[in-house]
Amino acid sequence: MQQLKYLNKIPKKQIVYGLAILLVIGIIGGMIWKGQHQPQPVADVVSLVRTTTVGMTNAAQKYTYSGEVRGRYESQLAFQVGGKIVKRHVDLGSVIKAGDALMEIDPKDINQTVNANAAQVYSAQSQLKLAENNLNRYRQLYAQNAISQAQLDQYQSAYDAAVAAVQQTSAQYMQGTNxxxxxxxxxxxxxxISAVSAEAGQVVSAGQAVLTLVQDGDREIEISVPENRIEELRQATQIQATFWALPGVTVDGKVREISPMADKISRTYKVRISLINPPAEVKLGMTAAVAAIHPGSQQIAVIPLSAVYQTGDTPSVWVVQNDTVSLKPITVSQFGDNQVQVLNGLQTGDVVVTAGVHKLREGQKVRVTGDNL
Incomplete structure (x- = not known):
């Protein structure tokens, strides 16, 4: 209350002047404080970088397909008669020679057929002997004018029919023997033997495949090729095969055949690659990789892998121009030996940063120490 009474005694004009003076003092003090604490501009940092100069070349295109080692000739073996399998003399992977017995079926029914055919042959031969004797007798009677020509012709026909019957029964007997x-x-x-499809005790029909035989000789690789690569495969200047189980072994090959129809499920074309002088270590069923190389007219650049700066899904490189770096997107092709092939984005003479790419920013000044290639 005392303070309020004191303020009421001070003239209002003096109070307004005092407040104005305090406001001016506060503004001046704030400006002084801001000037003392405002950050000073920092000079741009010049980074030391290592670079390489881009050179464009014509590179051959290379496509690799996985496949399996197969035989040139693969035969599906089957019995020519039906029956019950009683013996199997080979197993999966058995090495066989020409003429080796592989399987047997029960021959009981066939033996009975052969015996019946043999009896028919014996009967036909007896009828032929009788017809021959009758013909000889009636020829003598005809010579004595005891019978007519018509009677002789009847016995001649009976003899001819008996001869035909012997031939027929003999053929049936030979068929049964076969x-x-x-x-x-x-x-x-x-x-x-690469596959066994039937076992002892199984009843099979004539022509049903029971074994798969891969013949000795040429070895091939079967691969599956998409339809957009068929023509490129035909035009390949070089085909090489490598094997997962044989590191360091490379065998030249050539296209032997291309399926005219695509697979119904995979929609790829089966291709057989013949191997030229494969080593003995190449076995059936091995996993192989077939590389088809053909010349390409597209210009590419080869740069160190360390020069690639990945931003999201787009690979880029830092290009130096007038001691300033700028980020340029590129299209890459193949990687290998710490290098990468660039299809698009670079030109001959471009200077690309190869070290320290993750410390740079757009428009930064740099100092080049020299090419590293």
């Missing part, structure tokens, strides 16, 4: 021989499945050439 079927008896077909009851054992023999190898038609040397090779290795």
């Amino acid at each position: 079927q008896l021989g077909y009851s054992t499945l023999y190898a038609n050439s040397a090779g290795v």
Whole structure:
């Protein structure tokens, strides 16, 4: 209350002047404080970088396909007669020679057929002998004018029919004998058994595949090629095959055949690559990689992998121009040996930063120490 009474006694004019003076003092003090604490501009940092000069070249394009080592000739073996398998003489992977017995079926029914055919042959031969004797007797009677020509012709026809019957029954007997021989499945050439599709005790029909035989000789690689690479594969100047189980082994090859129809499921074309002088270590079923190389007309640049600066999904490089760096996006192709092939984005003579790319920013001044290539 005392203070309020004191303020009421001070003239209002003096109070207004005092407040104005305090406001001016505060503004001046704030300006002085801001000037003392305002950050001073810092000079741009000049980074020391290492660079390389880009050179464009014509590079051959290379595409690699995975495949499997197969035989040139693969035969699906089957019995020529049906029956029950009673013996199997080979296993998966067995090495066989031409003429080796592979499987047998029960020959009981075939034996009965052969016996029946043999009896028919014996009967037909007896009828032929009777017809021959009758013909000889009636020829003598005809010579004595005891019978007519018509009667002689009847016995001549009976003899001819008996001869035909012997030939027919003999052919049936030979057919049954062949079927008896077909009851054992023999190898038609040397090779290795790559698949077994039937076991002893199983009843199979004629023509049903029971074994797969890969013949000795040429070795091939079967690969699957998409439809947009077929023509490039045909025009390949060089084809090389490597093997996962044989590091360091490279074998030249050539395209032997290309399937005219695409696979219904994968929509790729089966291609057979013949191997030229493969070593003995190349076995059936090995995993192989086939590289098809053909010349390309596209200009590419090869730069160190350390020069690539990845920003999101787009690879880029820092290009130096007038001691200033700028980020330029590129399109890369293949990687290898700490290098990368660039398809688009660079030109001959471009200076690219190869060290310290993650410490730079757009428009920064740099000092070049020299090329590293």
